[in-house]
Amino acid sequence: KAGVTQTPRYLIKTRGQQVTLSCSPISGHRSVSWYQQTPGQGLQFLFEYFSETQRNKGNFPGRFSGRQFSNSRSEMNVSTLELGDSALYLCASSWVGGLNTEAFFGQGTRLTVV
C-alpha cells in the first residue's frame, strides 16, 4: 500500500508570492491534517480535513488555507508569503477524523521563502 505522498518535495518562493502544496493520503483514508515544522516553534497543527470539510483548525493566520477533494487528496495554500513561512510542511493521513486512529505522515515539503 502506498504511503502518504506530498508534492513538491522542495520549493523556493519569493516574499509576497503564494504557494500551493499537495498531499495524497493513503488509499482509503479520509482524514488529512497539515503541520508546520520550524526550528523555533517545532511542529504546529494547521488544520484537518475530513470528507471535504475542515474539521479542526490551529492558530495560524488566514493566509493559510486548505481544501480537500472528493478523492481525499488535499491542498494547502499560503498567500502573501513571509520569510517566517519558511518551514517543513507535513501532512498526515488517518482512517477516521479527529486523529482517533494512527496518523501517518508524508516526507514533507520544504518551503524556503527568500
Added chain:
Amino acid sequence: SQQGEEDPQALSIQEGENATMNCSYKTSINNLQWYRQNSGRGLVHLILIRSNEREKHSGRLRVTLDTSKKSSSLLITASRAADTASYFCAPNQGGKLIFGQGTELSVKP
C-alpha cells in the same frame, strides 16, 4: 501551546542499552501517538496508545500511559545505531496532535 513535553531533551547511549523517553501533557486526551524523525525528514509512526490503555508493545518498543499523572513513556530496548533520531510524543487533544520539542536520541556503536 505545547501539549506534549518530552524529557530528556537529549539522550546519548551505547548500542545494546535501553533508552527511556518521557512525555507529559496538560489536559485530557483521546489517545497519544509516538513518532520518530530522522534529520528533518518525515515522521515515522511508532505506536498509538488510547486513553483507556496502560501499556502497548511493538517489537523493541514499549509505551506506557498514566492518565492520572498525564504522562507517557517510550522504552526502546537493545538499542541500535539506526535508532538515532528525534522522538516525539503527540497527545491528541480535541482532534489535534500537539507535539513537544522531542527527545534527540543518539546511539553510539
